[in-house]
Amino acid sequence: MERWVEETLHNGFRVRLKADEVLFDSQTDHQQLIIFENGDFGRVMMLDGVVQLSTRDEFVYHEMMAHVPLFAHAEAKDVLIVGGGDGGVLREVLRHPDAERATLCEIDRSVIDLCRAHFPEISQGAYDDARTRIVIADGTKFVAETDDRFDAILVDSTDPIGPGAVLFTEAFYTSCRRALKPGGVLVTQNGLPFLQGPELAESVGYFRKLFKDAFAYLATTPSYFGGSMSYGWASDDATLRQQTSGTIARRYEAAGAFPTRYWNPDLQVAAFALPNYIRDLVEK
Template structure:
């Protein structure tokens, strides 16, 4: 009998994916997790009824979350990833030779363990890199209490339901600001502006209260159904999202021109060109 798995994130919009083979389907300590094979998207992970990862297109989200802020910053040595238990963002962060340490704070150990078992190519050895530190903890608690200061903080969270909801609050963003080193950058997963406009609008409002530069950038990941994905952007250095193409190209060359499938120096600039309806969410 055929099995179809439905994504339930949106109130008036449903998508179903055919599960050709189910590899895992159970409650973890924090959330419902299913991993299955699909002929179009490859191996898929869903948490609480929402697609988190597809092996066919994971490179889009992971590259854009990591490389845009790191190449904008230019000399980030200490990076914090909140969430990201699949290891994809960690993999991309560690491609930057100037990064000396990457801390990954994940609330659900099961996500890391299952991702390492079923998605080994996503982390691609990143968890075993000597620069990696894994902390199993509530990200809000970790950021509130840490004495470390980070050049870049990447919030690779689920949507604001279940355990991910607290990662969209002003209190959490305030703690992130405290944990940033001077000139640091905060980047957040902020959903699909077409279907989740209020999510981006609220986060951008908080960013404007806390930082000198609050904005967003975009990338399109096919398995995140409903349009472009937005990444929230917050920093006190207003110059970081306005670099010229040649500067990004020089930084990419210095980093070794590692291979990418979505990010490119010109995509770095293009990602900040927002359609009017999204720009209005960010600026008003």
């Protein structure tokens, strides 16, 4: 009998994906996790009824979460990833030769273990890189208590349900502000503005209280159903998001011009050009 897996994130909108083969379906210590094969999206992982990644389009989200802030900063040596247990953002961070240490703080060890087993092409050995430090902990507690300081903090979280909800609070963002080095940058996963506009508006509102520059940028990942995905942006250095494509291109060449499938210097600049309905959310 055919099995279809339903995404349940939105109140008035449902999407079902055909599970050609279920590889894992169980409750971890923190959340419901299912991994299955789908003819259109490849291998898919869902947490608590929400698509987290698919092997067909994961490069979009992971490249944009990592390369936009790191090429904007240009000298990020210490990078913190909160969440991101699949290893995709970690993989992209480690492509940057300036990155001397990448700390991955994941609350659910099961996510890392299962992704190592079922999605090795996502991490591509990043977990075992000498520059990687893996911390199994609540991200809010880690950021609030750590004595480390970071050039970039990338919050690769689930949506604000279940264990990810605390990663969308003013208290957490305040802790991130404390843990950033001067001139550092904070980037967050902030959902689909068309369907989750208040989430983006609230986060950027908190950023505006804490940082001199607060904004957002966009990318479109097909398996995140409902429009463009927004990434929250916060820094005390407003010039970071105002670099020209020529400057970004020179930094990319200096980094080795490693291959990308979505990100490029022109797209980096264009990602900050927001449609009016999204601009209204981040500027109100």
